[in-house]
Amino acid sequence: xxxxxxxGVEAELRLVEARVHEAVRSEESLLTDIAEYVIGAGGKRIxxxxxxxxxxxxxxxDLSRAIEMAAALELIHSATLVHDDINDGGVTxxxxxxxxxxxxxxxxLVAGDFLFVKAFxxxxxxxxxxxxxxxxxxxxxxxxxxxxxxxxxxxxxxxxQYLNLVRRKTAMxxxxxxxxxxxxxxxxxxxxxxxTEYGLNLGIAFQIVDDILDVVGDPTxxxxxxxxxxxxxxxxxxxxxAMNDGVERRAELTRIIRRNPRSSRSVARGLALIRGSxxxxxxxxxxxRFRARALEALDDVRPGPHRDSLARLxxxxxxxxx
Amino acid sequence: xxxxxxxGVEAELRLVEARVHEAVRSEESLLTDIAEYVIGAGGKRIxxxxxxxxxxxxxxxDLSRAIEMAAALELIHSATLVHDDINDGGVTxxxxxxxxxxxxxxxxLVAGDFLFVKAFxxxxxxxxxxxxxxxxxxxxxxxxxxxxxxxxxxxxxxxxQYLNLVRRKTAMxxxxxxxxxxxxxxxxxxxxxxxTEYGLNLGIAFQIVDDILDVVGDPTxxxxxxxxxxxxxxxxxxxxxAMNDGVERRAELTRIIRRNPRSSRSVARGLALIRGSxxxxxxxxxxxRFRARALEALDDVRPGPHRDSLARLxxxxxxxxx
Numbered sequence: 001x002x003x004x005x006x007x008g009v010e011a012e013l014r015l016v017e018a019r020v021h022e023a024v025r026s027e028e029s030l031l032t033d034i035a036e037y038v039i040g041a042g043g044k045r046i047x048x049x050x051x052x053x054x055x056x057x058x059x060x061x062d063l064s065r066a067i068e069m070a071a072a073l074e075l076i077h078s079a080t081l082v083h084d085d086i087n088d089g090g091v092t093x094x095x096x097x098x099x100x101x102x103x104x105x106x107x108x109l110v111a112g113d114f115l116f117v118k119a120f121x122x123x124x125x126x127x128x129x130x131x132x133x134x135x136x137x138x139x140x141x142x143x144x145x146x147x148x149x150x151x152x153x154x155x156x157x158x159x160x161q162y163l164n165l166v167r168r169k170t171a172m173x174x175x176x177x178x179x180x181x182x183x184x185x186x187x188x189x190x191x192x193x194x195x196t197e198y199g200l201n202l203g204i205a206f207q208i209v210d211d212i213l214d215v216v217g218d219p220t221x222x223x224x225x226x227x228x229x230x231x232x233x234x235x236x237x238x239x240x241x242a243m244n245d246g247v248e249r250r251a252e253l254t255r256i257i258r259r260n261p262r263s264s265r266s267v268a269r270g271l272a273l274i275r276g277s278x279x280x281x282x283x284x285x286x287x288x289r290f291r292a293r294a295l296e297a298l299d300d301v302r303p304g305p306h307r308d309s310l311a312r313l314x315x316x317x318x319x320x321x322x
Numbered sequence: 323x324x325x326x327x328x329x330g331v332e333a334e335l336r337l338v339e340a341r342v343h344e345a346v347r348s349e350e351s352l353l354t355d356i357a358e359y360v361i362g363a364g365g366k367r368i369x370x371x372x373x374x375x376x377x378x379x380x381x382x383x384d385l386s387r388a389i390e391m392a393a394a395l396e397l398i399h400s401a402t403l404v405h406d407d408i409n410d411g412g413v414t415x416x417x418x419x420x421x422x423x424x425x426x427x428x429x430x431l432v433a434g435d436f437l438f439v440k441a442f443x444x445x446x447x448x449x450x451x452x453x454x455x456x457x458x459x460x461x462x463x464x465x466x467x468x469x470x471x472x473x474x475x476x477x478x479x480x481x482x483q484y485l486n487l488v489r490r491k492t493a494m495x496x497x498x499x500x501x502x503x504x505x506x507x508x509x510x511x512x513x514x515x516x517x518t519e520y521g522l523n524l525g526i527a528f529q530i531v532d533d534i535l536d537v538v539g540d541p542t543x544x545x546x547x548x549x550x551x552x553x554x555x556x557x558x559x560x561x562x563x564a565m566n567d568g569v570e571r572r573a574e575l576t577r578i579i580r581r582n583p584r585s586s587r588s589v590a591r592g593l594a595l596i597r598g599s600x601x602x603x604x605x606x607x608x609x610x611r612f613r614a615r616a617l618e619a620l621d622d623v624r625p626g627p628h629r630d631s632l633a634r635l636x637x638x639x640x641x642x643x644x
Contacts, residue, residue, distance in 0.1 A: 026461065026464075026465060028464075028465040028468045028469065030468050030472070031464060031468055079435075080435075083432070087428040087432070105409075106409040106467075106471060107468065107471070109408065109409055109431065110405070110409070110464050110467045111464075112435075113401075113402075113405060113435075113438065113460070113463075113464050114460075114461065114464040116435065116438050116439070116442075117438070117442075117457055117460040117461055117464065118457075118461075120439075120442035120445075120446060120457065121454065121457035123442075124442060124445065124446030124447075124450075124453040124457070125450055125453065128446075128447055131443065131446040131447065132443065135439055135440075135443035135446070138436075138439040139436065139440075141435075142350075142432050142433075142435050142439065143348060143349060143350040143353060145428075145432045146352050146353055146429065146432055147350065149428060150352070
């Protein structure tokens with residue numbers, strides 16, 4: 001894996017990585033290959049970083065169980081990436097072919113199942129509360145996929161619906177990692193709640209920035225093309241903001257969104273309309289607002305270097321370029 | 323659900339069914355709808371029947387945990403049916419459209435994940451040994467899918483490879499159900515081993531009969547067309563036996579199997595070649611042999627009406643018409 005500044009958990013992240021690799025060993029080398037391909041693609045490792053920092057921030061000393069759980073959450077994340085790419089037809093991911101492009105849809109589908117199973121083989125060894133939370137994360141992810149697809153191109157979609165979707169598809173997994181980390185670290189109840197709240201707001205900010213980068217990001221830095229959301233009809237905050245910026249812009253965006261499938265040309269035109277509106281700045285302000293809420297939540301966590309790292313992480317998430 | 327003779331666990335099977343339905347409730351009604359559609363399609367309920375009978379056969383009184391685990395295994399089975407149908411392009415299942423045909427590939431893929439998660443939310447509450455066994459079942463299923471696909475149309479495939487595949491894709495889940503049922507019922511160690519062995523042999527017999535029905539079954543009784551294995555290039559025992567029945571038959575079957583995709587006409591011709599050979603009778607004899615081994619394994623289980631039911635179940639599995 002690559003990337004990201006150092007938040008003081010590099011050694012533990014390497015242990016998470018090793019645990020993930022150990023988990024996906026299989027007699028069927030193709031399954032291991034696909035799993036390693038997805039895991040090895042790197043990524044920002046936000047989820048395990050949050051879980052490990054939350055654990056340390058509340059005074060956790062023995063990180064072995066937090067490492068196990070962080071590995072389970074990474075496996076779940078990898079499984080959903082593989083299946084989501086199949087579902088969305090996303091052809092590149094982190095600068096490389098999506099797994100289903102490289103290995104075929106059928107093999108990738110099975111490999112995704114395999115990753116889920118390996119996650120639960122780890123997560124199932126934890127207390128029922130933590131297992132339930134992990135299962136709720138997965139249920140939320142599945143529900144979010146359905147909601148996002150059902151409301152693709154939905155011109156009546158509201159910012160509240162968007163935020164509710166983002167809670168389920170991005171914020172809940174990050175928040176659950178923070179919560180589990182804090183519980184396993186022996187955090188006080190108010191710290192556990194605070195870190196849960198931190199993770200939720202961090203996750204929302206993270207997704208808003210993802211949506212911004214899908215409009216104004218640099219594809220070579222992102223490792224994937226921009227405009228995916230618009231092509232899929234995902235009604236992100238940016239689309240919603242742009243729709244409110246002038247009658248003519250709304251009319252033209254409406255025509256583009258109503259069309260399905262959307263051509264590369266109409267996606268390019270839609271991106272230009274969003275970029276030309278005040279949407280990007282408004283969305284950046286939204287992301288900053290959720291970052292501020294995440295920082296505020298940290299007030300209830302004991303001061304220390306790991307709490308500071310969590311604050312820096314929120315900064316990184318909002319200001320990243322990829 | 324429908325079907326099958328009464329093996330003395332009808333009341334418990336209804337509780338398993340209720341537990342499965344409870345597990346798939348979701349805020350997203352589409353997920354519940356898809357899950358209910360798959361579960362509601364019925365089926366022979368061999369897996370929960372074996373688990374429940376194994377539990378009772380060793381003197382299990384309180385079936386509540388066996389019912390939970392049987393529900394988890396049914397959820398796993400349903401998840402794999404949904405994903406396998408996507409992968410195999412099977413358009414009908416139990417006389418109805420496959421889930422992905424009715425709800426779309428994307429929704430069905432997510433619904434399959436959802437069913438897996440719900441299974442593990444139940445299975446994860448059990449002792450690590452039982453959770454591990456459940457996870458191994460899922461891993462085996464994933465590995466078997468990969469092996470089956472990789473060796474589709476493989477003319478060097480052997481009966482041993484076939485049996486190894488069948489162990490992983492069909493026999494292991496049934497055997498695990500028997501084992502878990504026996505453990506939860508408080509069976510003696512030799513009874514647990516005996517019922518594991520019973521399940522393994524029952525599962526192999528079950529799959530061989532499935533393969534036979536895909537050649538000589540009545541599509542209206544089966545609820546699906548025949549010839550699926552041949553179309554997919556699955557090298558079942560029947561194909562292997564037919565290949566050994568005359569040089570000309572082998573040559574023509576080889577030509578059909580080498581072709582890919584295989585036309586309806588060539589599949590029909592292939593079926594005629596298999597039916598005209600001694601393959602069906604040889605495969606029936608194979609199934610009977612595994613049934614006999616299953617019965618033999620029962621010798622180490624205490625005598626009683628539930629052990630008798632397990633014997634009758636083996637009979638039913640081998641002599642069924644669908």
